[in-house]
Structure formats: structure tokens, C-alpha cells
Amino acid sequence: MNPLLLAFYGDDFTGSTDALEFITTAGAKSILFIEPPTPETLAAFPNLRAFGVAGKTRALAPKEMEEVLMEAFTAMKVIKPKHVHYKVCSTFDSSDLVGSIGKAIDCGLAVFQNKLIPVIGGTPALGRYCVFGNLFAQMGIGSGGEVYRLDRHPSMSKHPVTPSSESDLRVHLSKQTSEKIGSIDFVKMQLPFVNWTDKLGNENVVLIDALYNEQMTKIGAFLENLAKEDSTLFSVGGSGVEMALGAFWQEEMVLNPMQEWSPMQPSEKLLVVSGSCSPVSAGQIVYAKNHRFDEIIIDAAAICENDEVDAEVFEVLKAKFKVSDKIIVHTGNKKTGNLPSEILGKALGLIAKYAAEHCDIKRIVVAGGDTSSYAARAMEITAVEMIAPVVKGAPLCRAYSDNQVIDGLEVNFKGGQVGGENYFTLFV
Structure with missing residues (x-):
């Protein structure tokens, strides 16, 4: 059997199908489950290279999140994928009261005990751009809309549950976790990826900029290099994680990208x-x-x-x-x-x-x-x-x-x- 490359846990269903699309299009046979699958469940889907779990933590309080995620992450760890990704909304919708990404980071550190948790800040293919830690978002994915800094975004700054008041993701996440958050910014990313962490101190979490599609393969190489140091690497971010890993695995010929799909047929109703x-x-x-x-x-x-x-x-x-x-x-x-x-x-x-x-x-x-x-x-x-x-x-x-x-x-x-x-x- 081919090794299981990736498992992801999405904080809602729409975000989970987003990640499913990126990794499937990259060439990995993938299934998205409602609940964490057992090894027996996975056996019913031969030749899987990746799977996801469509969670609901985006709408939960931190205490409820902890109960759900500790169980889910533990179940994923047993299956031993190379990567486990906590998939968040590409605009990092969250707060210290609802859908806390910081709480997810805390749970991931507790279960996987990685030396460093990478957080991918942007997903350029979706119009989400992270530069020097600040997130910018296009108005309407796939619409050609204007790009706004997150705290000035006409929609996200007025989100009814988690309005964006801060575009610097390090500041945003520091309100949700006590872990120190380092940064690999646009300038550092010009260096070979093996040198990206040279100037980090005692941070357990590191935010990585993402501005161009062309950067994603190098980010994928960085993630894969970190995974070599741990049995399973835990990461956080939007579907930029799947985009980065998929691009790297294609370059290494681990995956062959999907070239053709059966056309969507008209629907009578x-x-x-x-x-x-x-x-x-x-x-x-x-x-x-x-x-x-x-x-x-x-x-x-x-x-x-x-x-x-x-x-x-x-x-x-x-x-x-x-x-x-x-x-x-x-x-x-x-x-x-x-x-x-x-x-x-x-x-x-x-x-x-x-x-x-x-x-x-x-x-x-x-x-x-x-x-x-x-x-x-x-x-x-x-x-x-x-x-x-x-x-x-x-x-x-x-x-x-x-x-x-x-x-x-x-x-x-x-x-x-x-x-x-x-x-x-x-x-x-």
C-alpha cells in the first residue's frame, strides 16, 4: 500500500471541501469524512493517499473544542499519516471565545509534541495573501473582487460572529494561545528553506508568509523537511497547506496532478x-x-x-x-x-x-x-x-x-x- 501522506481536520464543512479539492487535484486519492475514521473505515477506500474530517469547531467554544480535538487528533495520530493539518478558514475566522485557532494549536502540540508548529498564513490561489504576517483577502473567492487588508475587509471586518479587527495574524493568534509565535517573512523566504528557522528563538509556533503561487512548492519542501524530524508533523492554516504539499509532492513525482475531470452535467432540479x-x-x-x-x-x-x-x-x-x-x-x-x-x-x-x-x-x-x-x-x-x-x-x-x-x-x-x-x- 502507498503510505498515507496527509490527514486534515477542517473547522467547518465548506473549508474541508476546499482542502479536499486542493489535495485531490494535486493527485492524491482522498475522502472527506464526517467523523474521524478508524483503520477499518479507511480500508473500505483502497489506495487512499489522504483523508479529511469535516469538523464543526469553528462554531464551538474553546472548552468544547478541546474535548473534540484531543479525541480527533489522537485518533489521527494512531493512523500515522506523514502530515496532520488543522484546516482553518482562509481568513482565519476565530476569536478567544469561538472557533479558537489558538486552542487548536494547543491541542496539536499536546498530542503530536512537534518541536515546531508551522502556520501557513496565505492561500494565493484563493486570493488570500500573507505579507510580513499581515493577511489580505480578496472580496469574493473566484470573483475578481478587490483585495483588502483583513481588518478593513467589507465582509470579514463585519463578520457577525468573529469580526476581523486585526490583520497581523501573530497578534490575532496570540490572543488565543500563550505559545510564542515566530515569523518566517517574505524576506527570510528568499533564503534556502533549510535556513528559514536559523534566527528563531524558543518559539513553538511559526507563521509563514504566502504571497505568490510560485512560493508554495518551497513552503511544501519546508513542511516535508520538518516532517522528517517527527513521526507526524502537525500544521495549521487554510488550504495553502494542501496547495504547498501537493506542489512539492508533484515536483518530487510522489503525485501526478489530475489533468481531466468528467464535465459537470446539467441538473434537472x-x-x-x-x-x-x-x-x-x-x-x-x-x-x-x-x-x-x-x-x-x-x-x-x-x-x-x-x-x-x-x-x-x-x-x-x-x-x-x-x-x-x-x-x-x-x-x-x-x-x-x-x-x-x-x-x-x-x-x-x-x-x-x-x-x-x-x-x-x-x-x-x-x-x-x-x-x-x-x-x-x-x-x-x-x-x-x-x-x-x-x-x-x-x-x-x-x-x-x-x-x-x-x-x-x-x-x-x-x-x-x-x-x-x-x-x-x-x-x-
């Missing part, structure tokens, strides 16, 4: 469910409505208060699909950032599951990072596999499930910042 608060997603909903999509607006506050979806929503959905072939279910213009992601995500997942079971829906798009992990679980998805690229960071996937109706369903999970205004129409 399409359901979109959105719990996203992003203005990017809001613009996409408006565009879709102007292109023959019908809509159902749900009362998110009532759903969260009662912890259930009104039966009328299902009846309306069923009736609308008799006269319409493209429907978006969303929360309207009311702000939902202060509502429980778990309850809202579960509700959207149950609506999606109902559509698959009763409306003959074969393709579903789920929008919203905070709610996506709960939606996927409510849909009874156990794993997904990438089947086609669409927009960078949000591939079309095939679902695995014990529910025969869900098994084989085509699903797409997108974060709030992903895509141009025509995003939903791409799936028709």
Missing part, C-alpha cells in the same frame, strides 16, 4: 439552502432570483427558538418543486449571526434531506460556513468525494450515506466568501 450572512452570498441570491430561481424565506429566529422546522416549510417546498426546478431556501434579510449555528444548520440540512427524499432532487448546494457542518450531519452524509471542480475552494462532490436516497447525491458546500454573483446558476 436544483436546491440551494443558505445560512450565510455574507454580502457575497446575498448578492448571489439576488442574481439567482433574477435568473428564474424561486425562493423560500424561512423564519430563522422562530426555528432557533422552537428547535424545529415548521411542517409548512416542507409542504411549500414540495409544492414549489412541482412548478419550479430551481429553488433557494434562505433566511432573508434579517441578521442571523447571533442565532445558534447548530440549530439553524440542522434545520437547513433537514430541509435538504426532505427535498432529496420527496422531491427527486439529485444536486444540492449548501451555503454558509458556520452552519454547513450541522447541515451535512442532518442530511445523514457520512463522507464525500470530489467529482468535479467548479470554483476554487468549492468542488462538486458525491455523498456517501447509509441513507440510500442521500448516497450518491451530488453536493456542493460553499463558504460565504466563495464565488461570483452567478455562483448558484453554475449548478443548473
Whole structure:
């Protein structure tokens, strides 16, 4: 058997499919699971080179995160991949109260006990650029939007749960962990990668700049060199980790990149469910409505208060699909950032599951990072596999499930910042 190169734990579902796309496209046969797999589970997927776990820690408090991550990281360590990556949102959405990346770093140090934990700051392919520790982000992944410093980003600076008030990732993360954070900046990166850590002191964590796609192979070489010193290297960052390692493994001919995909076929019916608060997603909903999509607006506050979806929503959905072939279910213009992601995500997942079971829906798009992990679980998805690229960071996937109706369903999970205004129409 080929050695297992990489295992990653995503802090939400949309971010996890982002990482899945990068490593699959690099040429590694990969599966994304809902829960950490056992060796027996992995044996059912022959020739795997990588796997991921789509977690939900982005929406959890640090104490809950610790309980989840210590168990998950320990299970991953038993399987002995060369690399374990804690995959965060490319804009490092987090705080000391919710989705703490610092807490994930603490858990990773405790389990893997590496001498140095690398944090990759940027993902250039997604319009995320880290320079001298400061993160800049494009408005709308794959949209050609303007690039803003993170604390001045029109969307991320106003995120309803974890608004970005600091662009320097070292400062941002130091509010979440007591570990000292060093830096490998743009200037140091001009040196051979074996010299990148020469001037580090007693730091256990090091932030690495990433500005150009061309830098990623060298970053991958640095990560692989660190992995030689430990049985498994633990790292943190967006899908720039998969991009870097994939590029290096291709250069070393460990992997051969995917050259062709079967084209995405038209879908007779399409359901979109959105719990996203992003203005990017809001613009996409408006565009879709102007292109023959019908809509159902749900009362998110009532759903969260009662912890259930009104039966009328299902009846309306069923009736609308008799006269319409493209429907978006969303929360309207009311702000939902202060509502429980778990309850809202579960509700959207149950609506999606109902559509698959009763409306003959074969393709579903789920929008919203905070709610996506709960939606996927409510849909009874156990794993997904990438089947086609669409927009960078949000591939079309095939679902695995014990529910025969869900098994084989085509699903797409997108974060709030992903895509141009025509995003939903791409799936028709």
C-alpha cells in the first residue's frame, strides 16, 4: 500500500471541501469524512493517499473544542499519516471565545509534541495573501473582487460572529494561545528553506508568509523537511497547506496532478439552502432570483427558538418543486449571526434531506460556513468525494450515506466568501 501522506481536520464543512479539492487535484486519492475514521473505515477506500474530517469547531467554544480535538487528533495520530493539518478558514475566522485557532494549536502540540508548529498564513490561489504576517483577502473567492487588508475587509471586518479587527495574524493568534509565535517573512523566504528557522528563538509556533503561487512548492519542501524530524508533523492554516504539499509532492513525482475531470452535467432540479450572512452570498441570491430561481424565506429566529422546522416549510417546498426546478431556501434579510449555528444548520440540512427524499432532487448546494457542518450531519452524509471542480475552494462532490436516497447525491458546500454573483446558476 502507498503510505498515507496527509490527514486534515477542517473547522467547518465548506473549508474541508476546499482542502479536499486542493489535495485531490494535486493527485492524491482522498475522502472527506464526517467523523474521524478508524483503520477499518479507511480500508473500505483502497489506495487512499489522504483523508479529511469535516469538523464543526469553528462554531464551538474553546472548552468544547478541546474535548473534540484531543479525541480527533489522537485518533489521527494512531493512523500515522506523514502530515496532520488543522484546516482553518482562509481568513482565519476565530476569536478567544469561538472557533479558537489558538486552542487548536494547543491541542496539536499536546498530542503530536512537534518541536515546531508551522502556520501557513496565505492561500494565493484563493486570493488570500500573507505579507510580513499581515493577511489580505480578496472580496469574493473566484470573483475578481478587490483585495483588502483583513481588518478593513467589507465582509470579514463585519463578520457577525468573529469580526476581523486585526490583520497581523501573530497578534490575532496570540490572543488565543500563550505559545510564542515566530515569523518566517517574505524576506527570510528568499533564503534556502533549510535556513528559514536559523534566527528563531524558543518559539513553538511559526507563521509563514504566502504571497505568490510560485512560493508554495518551497513552503511544501519546508513542511516535508520538518516532517522528517517527527513521526507526524502537525500544521495549521487554510488550504495553502494542501496547495504547498501537493506542489512539492508533484515536483518530487510522489503525485501526478489530475489533468481531466468528467464535465459537470446539467441538473434537472436544483436546491440551494443558505445560512450565510455574507454580502457575497446575498448578492448571489439576488442574481439567482433574477435568473428564474424561486425562493423560500424561512423564519430563522422562530426555528432557533422552537428547535424545529415548521411542517409548512416542507409542504411549500414540495409544492414549489412541482412548478419550479430551481429553488433557494434562505433566511432573508434579517441578521442571523447571533442565532445558534447548530440549530439553524440542522434545520437547513433537514430541509435538504426532505427535498432529496420527496422531491427527486439529485444536486444540492449548501451555503454558509458556520452552519454547513450541522447541515451535512442532518442530511445523514457520512463522507464525500470530489467529482468535479467548479470554483476554487468549492468542488462538486458525491455523498456517501447509509441513507440510500442521500448516497450518491451530488453536493456542493460553499463558504460565504466563495464565488461570483452567478455562483448558484453554475449548478443548473
